[in-house]
Structure formats: C-alpha cells, structure tokens
Amino acid sequence: MIKLSKRLQRIADYVSTGGRVADIGSDHALLPVYLLQSGKSRSAIAGELNAGPYMAAKKQAADANLTALLEVRQGDGLAVLKPGETDTVTIAGMGGLLMREILETGRQAGKLEGVTELVLQPNVGEDAVRLWLLEQGWYLANESILEEDGKIYEVLHAKRQPDAEALNAKLYDGSFLPLDWDRSALKGLLIRMGPHLIREGSETLEEKWRLEIEKLEKIRKQMSASDLPEAASKREQFQADIERIEEVLKCLRMARH
Known part of the structure; x- marks a missing residue:
C-alpha cells in the first residue's frame, strides 16, 4: 500500500468510509490511490488542471492497477465533476482564497449536489475557507493542526447536515473563552484561528x-x-x-x- 505524508494521512483519516471520493488538484493522485488501496473509498476521481500532474496521476492509477476504480480527469477545479457522482470532495495544498473560489464556482454550477463531506487543507487563508463554509451552511465538524517538515498545516472537515445552522451557532459563539470582547469580535477570532483548534x-x-x-x-x-x-x-x-x-x-x- 502507498504511504502518505503526515499531511495527506490526516486528510485521509477524515474521509468517511465506504463513499465515493473526488480529489481536486490531485497532483500524483497519491490520496485517492491510498483511499482505494485501504478500502476506505469504493471509487475515486482525481482532478488535475495541468498536463504534467494529470499524466502523473494517470500513471499512478495504472501502476496501482486501479484504473477500474480511479478515473483521472483533466479540468479546472470542480468542473471535472458531474452533479451527484461523488460523496466526498477533498482539496489540498493551495491558498484559502483560491480554494474558496473553486468551491463557490463549483457550487454555482451545481457540482456540489450530492456531496455530503468536504475535507480541505488550505496552505494559507484558512479563515476564508471557514467563512465560506459558514455562509453556505456547512457544519465544521472537526479540524486539526499539524507540523511537517518545518511547515504548519490546518485540515478542515465539513459536513452537510440539517442542523448545521444550530451547530455552527454553538461552535462560533465564543462563550468558552474568558475574554471581555463583543460577540462579533469573538466570532471573527474563531473564524480566523479555528473554533476547534482554539478549544484544543x-x-x-x-x-x-x-x-x-x-x-x-x-x-x-x-x-x-x-x-x-x-x-x-x-x-x-x-x-x-x-x-x-x-x-x-x-x-x-x-x-x-
């Protein structure tokens, strides 16, 4: 079985078992190959915009004998997806503003229909991603922070569920912090630094x-x-x-x- 970096392993750990996963900006398709080899996902799509990584991902799928389960597609962001064909979307290794743009463009095009889970690892600008999730009614179920090779990464795990608004209201209320700030300032802080991360x-x-x-x-x-x-x-x-x-x-x- 392929071995993942600490960062990619954390993303894989958040992916729910038994679903269909789409990894956007998949590079060499290491994550979807691992998810299939480990039996965690039943099918996968690897999306990549640039020709070099796209070809590398296709080779990775072929070398792992997974071409029947892993489809590698070339395209921009969520444009590689059809509505309803995946349960989980993972995006990693890019800035938060770009990630937000990819998610919003895909949402407007209906590409997130049927998607119940997002696992996102922005390199910077995590607050932009948290704010988008909050605005679009996704519940931030968990998040983690880790250090690898001298760099610090945050991984966000969001779910689509009917009581997301109530759960997010509790998550971002800031009442657990002994700070004499107004409510909007506390909420802004939690969006910036991470509500689960601050609690931890x-x-x-x-x-x-x-x-x-x-x-x-x-x-x-x-x-x-x-x-x-x-x-x-x-x-x-x-x-x-x-x-x-x-x-x-x-x-x-x-x-x-």
Missing part, C-alpha cells in the same frame, strides 16, 4: 500564531519610518491585532496548565 489549544497552534505575531511586529516597525497619518492608523491596527492574539495565546496556556 495545542502547542502547534500557539507556535503558528507566535510566528504570525512576529510577522505583524515586523510590518508595524516598518511603518514606524513613515510620518503619514495613514501609517500611524495602520500601526495602531496592527498593535491592537497583536494584543488580541496575545490575549488568546495567554488563555490557551492557562487552559493547558
């Missing part, structure tokens, strides 16, 4: 946001060289952002201890 409060999450604070500090210091009123206003915004993240990290440390 792992050291990896703290490491990620420590690095983010360092980036914000550098930008704020660079703006100190400017005398423009706009720069002063932005410096204040960055400082307020840093202080809010620091508050959350302090809560996480207290919860762990």
Whole structure:
C-alpha cells in the first residue's frame, strides 16, 4: 500500500468510509490511490488542471492497477465533476482564497449536489475557507493542526447536515473563552484561528500564531519610518491585532496548565 505524508494521512483519516471520493488538484493522485488501496473509498476521481500532474496521476492509477476504480480527469477545479457522482470532495495544498473560489464556482454550477463531506487543507487563508463554509451552511465538524517538515498545516472537515445552522451557532459563539470582547469580535477570532483548534489549544497552534505575531511586529516597525497619518492608523491596527492574539495565546496556556 502507498504511504502518505503526515499531511495527506490526516486528510485521509477524515474521509468517511465506504463513499465515493473526488480529489481536486490531485497532483500524483497519491490520496485517492491510498483511499482505494485501504478500502476506505469504493471509487475515486482525481482532478488535475495541468498536463504534467494529470499524466502523473494517470500513471499512478495504472501502476496501482486501479484504473477500474480511479478515473483521472483533466479540468479546472470542480468542473471535472458531474452533479451527484461523488460523496466526498477533498482539496489540498493551495491558498484559502483560491480554494474558496473553486468551491463557490463549483457550487454555482451545481457540482456540489450530492456531496455530503468536504475535507480541505488550505496552505494559507484558512479563515476564508471557514467563512465560506459558514455562509453556505456547512457544519465544521472537526479540524486539526499539524507540523511537517518545518511547515504548519490546518485540515478542515465539513459536513452537510440539517442542523448545521444550530451547530455552527454553538461552535462560533465564543462563550468558552474568558475574554471581555463583543460577540462579533469573538466570532471573527474563531473564524480566523479555528473554533476547534482554539478549544484544543495545542502547542502547534500557539507556535503558528507566535510566528504570525512576529510577522505583524515586523510590518508595524516598518511603518514606524513613515510620518503619514495613514501609517500611524495602520500601526495602531496592527498593535491592537497583536494584543488580541496575545490575549488568546495567554488563555490557551492557562487552559493547558
């Protein structure tokens, strides 16, 4: 059986057993091949836009003797799918804004009809993906954060279910955080940092946001060289952002201890 990276394995772990999976931006089709070899998925589609990875995915399917179960298609995003032919869609290894665009374009074209599960791994811009899921009525059932080869990744697991609105309202209410902020600010924080991730409060999450604070500090210091009123206003915004993240990290440390 093919061996996956830690990142891809986490995505595979979230995929429900016994369904039909479509991996969009599949590259070498490692994920769908694993899902079929392990018996977790009963059929798979690997979608890839570029010719090189598309051919590599076809070769991977042939080498694994899975061409009867794994169909490799060339196309842009969810355009490779027909409505109702898959249960789970996985998308990994791209920016959150692009991922959101792919999902929304596919939704408008009816490509998500019949899809009950999304497993998404944006490299950056996770908040854009969480916000889209919330706006479109998907329940964020779980999420995780992991480090591999010096990089930090987040994996989001969303489900389509009738009580998603009530579940999301509870998930994003922020009442578990001992912070004296208004409700909209708490919700924005949870969308940005991850409601499940904050509840878990792992050291990896703290490491990620420590690095983010360092980036914000550098930008704020660079703006100190400017005398423009706009720069002063932005410096204040960055400082307020840093202080809010620091508050959350302090809560996480207290919860762990």
